[in-house]
Amino acid sequence: MTTFVVRRLLQTVMMLALLSYFCFTLMTLMPGDPVELMVQSNPKIRAEDVARLRALYGLDQPSYIRYFNWAKTIGSGDLGYSRTYRIPVSELMGPRLMNTFILSIASLILSLAVAIPLGVFTALRAGTKWDYIINFFAFAGISVPSFWLGIILIIVFSVQMGWFPAGGTITAGIEGTGFWTELLDRAKYLILPTLALAYMEVGTFLRFTRSAMLEAMRGDYIRTAKAKGLSRKATVWGHGFRNALLNLITIVTLSFSTVFSGALITETLFSYQGVGKLVYDSTIGNDFNVAMVSFMISVAMVLIFNLIADILYGFVDPRISYT
Amino acid sequence: MARGESSANPVTQEQILQAEQFQPMWKIIFTQFVEHKAAVLGLVVILFYIVIATGAGAIQWATGLNPEQQNPLARYKKPFSTTVAASDQREDVLTLFQNQHSEAALNLVRELKQQTLVSAEGTEAGLAEWASKDPADWADLKAKLSPVAQATVTELTQSLQTFHIFGTDELGRDVFIRLIYGTRVSMGVGVMVALASAILGLLIGAIAGYKGGLIDTALMRITDALLSLPTIPIMILFAAVDLDKVPGARALISNQNENVLKLVFILIIFSWMPVARLVRGSVLSLREREFILAAQTMGATDTTILLRHLFPNVIAPLLVSVTLGVGNAILSEAALSYLGLGIQPPVPSWGNMLFNATELINEAPFLAIIPGLNILAVVMSFNYLGDGLQDAIDPKAVRR
Secondary structure: OHHHHHHHHHHHHHHHHHHHHHHHHHHHOOOOOHHHHHHHHOOOOOHHHHHHHHHHHOOOOOHHHHHHHHHHHHHOOOOOEOOOOOOEHHHHHHHHHHHHHHHHHHHHHHHHHHHHHHHHHHHHOOOOHHHHHHHHHHHHHHHOOHHHHHHHHHHHHHHHOOOOOOOOOOOOOOOOOOHHHHHHHHHHHHHHHHHHHHHHHHHHHHHHHHHHHHHHHOOHHHHHHHHOOOOHHHHHHHHHHHHHHHHHHHHHHHHHHHHHHHHHHHHHHOOOOOHHHHHHHHHHOOOHHHHHHHHHHHHHHHHHHHHHHHHHHHHHOOOOOOO | OHHHHHHHOOOOHHHHHHHHOOOOHHHHHHHHHHHOHHHHHHHHHHHHHHHHHHOHHHHHHHHOOOOOOOOHHHOOOOOOEEEEOOHHHHHHHHHHHHHHOHHHHHHHHHHHHHOOOOOOOOHHHHHHHHHHOOHHHHHHHHOOOOHHHHHHHHHHHHHHEEEEOOOEOOOOOEHHHHHHHHHHHHHHHHHHHHHHHHHHHHHHHHHHHHHOHHHHHHHHHHHHHHHHOOHHHHHHHHHOOOHHHOOOHHHHOOOOOHHHHHHHHHHHHOOOHHHHHHHHHHHHHHOOOHHHHHHHHOOOOHHHHHHHHHHHHHHHHHHHHHHHHHHHHHHHHHHHHHOOOOOOOOOOOHHHHOOOOOOOOOOOHHHHHHHHHHHHHHHHHHHHHHHHHHHHHOOOOOOO
16 A cells, blocks of 8 residues: 555656656747847847846756756745746745635536436436436537536626626625625635536536446346345445446546646636636746746646545455555 | 337247348448437538538638628627628729629619719719718618619629628628638548547557557556646647747748647647557457467568557447547637637637637627537537447447
């Protein structure tokens, strides 16, 4: 068990290191480095000044040397300074991470709460009218572009009905008016993005729950359970679902990365102040310090969740041994 | 349950004969595929869009619409609305009209001058003056003319006006014809990405599965690593790269279709992994079979065994994977183009038509709704088709 965790941890760290180098190289290939931006705002600048500035900031060096310089600064705890927001990156990240975490977890819980009962229901009634109808909506869920669904939700619930705000994270000036009013306000902004993100996941989870349940309900242990005279509820949930759960966990684990991908698009659409929007805005706005850090942290988060889920496997299925 | 019903009825002689008849593999698959109604419907929808995509030029010719024709006076028009050509385009329309119906135009202007509706000299100037009047008054003015002139006016009005079945976008371009061309771009990208990533995945999976050992471990580590990454953020990093700064990229990609090819390339990098895993799995089990051993004993090279003996055996699951891959590629293209990092205007794609749609969501919601509905319809069709193919080729699949 310990060796397994240590090995997986080492793998994750190694992958993050490789990825950070890779992304750093990609960022050096993007248009507009800091000196180029300075040149744009100062037309009188001379060529030798540009060269001097490049040397000063180390931009004349090859990308791998720049990477090691960057990694050294990061290692010493200095995440750099954001050019767009004019604050240190470390101050920027905390609330953003929290917002994305809330959005992802909320949509994950909502989608599981909808998908699992419906998936079990359709599996038990395979081939019926209800199975087809629910399956149709599941297919729509995996086929719909999440940003488009978000746009439709805005049109219906925000523009037409006026129930929820079309975008944002919190009403300006409401901070400090009390815990409950703030919480309620945040919830109002959270509903539409959560719905948009969750529907995509519902499709995937529902289809997997259905097929895993179909598979599980054909097992010999189900016949045994029925023959023992167990109630239908105990057979379905205690024996059938318990065995389908393992497949489901695999899919939920794999979906962490899709949830985060989806969160980026949803956050951008709803101007929800999360890490996903930060990654997008900073990449587009050439704010490299922020882009690197926010990207690495979000990828690290996804990988760590994967790791945790891998370890949790053992608790669900005692047949798995970590050797 | 179908099985229960058939056992209740006595089996007829005819059914026995039918069951004993020899059926080729494709026929069995076809019969099973047709049973999946939704998949068949999906196939029909896909064929419909393929016809539209290939016939985009013909549709442009037949309707006379231009996907890049802008009209600043007719922005954000509602669906089923009619617009009048912008002043800078009127001249061309009038010249064309005059060339085609010189006699009628001459008579019309003569009559208009008699009625003192226009004052300018010459046919061209006369027509231009008529066209510059308020389109709302055309009908009233027309009533004063003789029947022959009225017919000419109707024709002239028709050539000056454009009917927009889906309205116009933020630059006054016709949404319908842009959707048609967008179909070509989006489906083209989807199919290209799915095919290319299937080939890449096939190669990587087959090599990993057949060679085994260190190569297998290395390739599968890369596959798993790529699978666990959130793709959209990484694609954004890739898409933001300036090709001018990449040495050698300019030699491969011309300026003209730079962003389409870049997008296809990025999507391929992140979509071959499922195929590779699938192929590796089947190759691992096939590798131990007798026919491979036989080929090896006969001295076949690794390439021959891979190409002649292993690939034909994985084509069926690969087909499913490609079908599902097209849908996913269309979704990714739409997402990146929506974020402004995929296909760049003026080339229309379903994704970048949505890029500006959120800005006037209040006045022009149809701009956001229509392209998305197309994406939904096509991706859903591909997913149903993939599902149907999966059921048809998998002998163990649960029959509905």
